[in-house]
Amino acid sequence: xxxxxxxxxxxxxxxxxxxxxxxxPWSGDYxxxxxxxxxxxxxxxxxxxxxxDDHLVHRGDxxxxxxxxxxxxxYLFERHLERLKxxxxxxxxxxxxxxxxxxxxxxxxxxxxGRRECMLRIFLSRGPGGFSTNPYECPQAGVYxxxxxxxxxxxxxxxxxxxxxxSQVPAKSGFFAGVKSCNYLPNVLLKREAITxxxxxxxxxxxDGYLAEGSTENMGLVDQDGFLLLPPPEHILEGTxxxxxxxxARRLVERGELAGVARRHLQVDELKTAAEVMxxxxxxxxxxxxxxxxxxxxxxxxxxxxxxxxxxxxxxxxNNHEMSTAVWE
Numbered sequence: 001x002x003x004x005x006x007x008x009x010x011x012x013x014x015x016x017x018x019x020x021x022x023x024x025p026w027s028g029d030y031x032x033x034x035x036x037x038x039x040x041x042x043x044x045x046x047x048x049x050x051x052x053d054d055h056l057v058h059r060g061d062x063x064x065x066x067x068x069x070x071x072x073x074x075y076l077f078e079r080h081l082e083r084l085k086x087x088x089x090x091x092x093x094x095x096x097x098x099x100x101x102x103x104x105x106x107x108x109x110x111x112x113x114g115r116r117e118c119m120l121r122i123f124l125s126r127g128p129g130g131f132s133t134n135p136y137e138c139p140q141a142g143v144y145x146x147x148x149x150x151x152x153x154x155x156x157x158x159x160x161x162x163x164x165x166x167s168q169v170p171a172k173s174g175f176f177a178g179v180k181s182c183n184y185l186p187n188v189l190l191k192r193e194a195i196t197x198x199x200x201x202x203x204x205x206x207x208d209g210y211l212a213e214g215s216t217e218n219m220g221l222v223d224q225d226g227f228l229l230l231p232p233p234e235h236i237l238e239g240t241x242x243x244x245x246x247x248x249a250r251r252l253v254e255r256g257e258l259a260g261v262a263r264r265h266l267q268v269d270e271l272k273t274a275a276e277v278m279x280x281x282x283x284x285x286x287x288x289x290x291x292x293x294x295x296x297x298x299x300x301x302x303x304x305x306x307x308x309x310x311x312x313x314x315x316x317x318x319n320n321h322e323m324s325t326a327v328w329e
Contacts, residue, residue: 031113056125060183063087072328113147161290165199206235218242226259242280276303
């Protein structure tokens with residue numbers, strides 16, 4: 001016999017009490033959240049919610065950015081805001097706040113979280129207003145900012161290198177690849193495949209079979225001629241960290257430690273012949289790849305270019321205040 005019991009009809013007080021008492025073992029990382037529907041910041045995870053009829057929830061109709069605050073400064077924040085605006089414009093979503101207002105809001109959320117080192121995520125949604133696909137039923141955009149603990153990879157993986165796999169999940173098409181929307185289903189399936197196969201990360205292929213991107217990472221390789229090569233931006237979401245790394249890599253070119261930096265289509269077979277393979281991302285910075293599906297890249301050791309690029313990024317984070325926004329001085 002079924003043990004199903006019809007659920008009770010809860011009063012507002014009963015519903016709030018149940019929400020507050022609900023176990024949330026996953027929420028220990030959550031520090032603070034701003035919601036324009038609340039009109040303020042909360043630090044209790046049980047209060048961090050989004051309306052069910054927000055088109056962000058049931059249609060993925062919104063855009064977002066994820067950036068990090070280290071030692072009281074948000075790295076590459078202006079560039080993240082630029083991409084947020086481009087993504088919003090691409091889906092005809094007007095920014096409800098000015099850049100200065102978003103910056104002030106971001107710093108307030110981080111301060112409320114009380115950590116000088118954290119992740120910051122900004123979500124702009126079409127807003128609540130119904131359950132259809134009609135964006136015009138939403139009278140006002142949703143604005144949500146969340147500060148949470150940051151979990152960079154352990155130093156072991158930087159010393160040993162990551163294990164990368166080539167995924168069967170197709171990349172997003174050109175237009176949708178370039179918009180950092182909240183529809184991340186392909187990215188979720190990409191990460192699931194990596195975990196299922198025992199890879200650290202997975203890379204998908206674009207519609208023409210060329211290397212594209214990871215679940216939340218860009219990729220690049222150093223060929224046998226000493227060139228740092230990255231895929232062109234047509235079928236990927238070009239990361240702020242990858243773009244900054246390319247800029248910093250020119251220092252290695254000037255010192256004769258790289259032959260050059262270029263973007264072109266990359267074949268899967270080039271992973272087998274590469275001198276080095278690496279990943280770029282907000283939490284990763286520059287992460288060396290030493291294995292492709294368990295098989296070694298070159299001699300299977302972490303390469304010098306990835307190590308040097310990571311040091312350049314870490315130095316940029318620590319010392320180049322023009323590339324970051326202060327939360328606490």
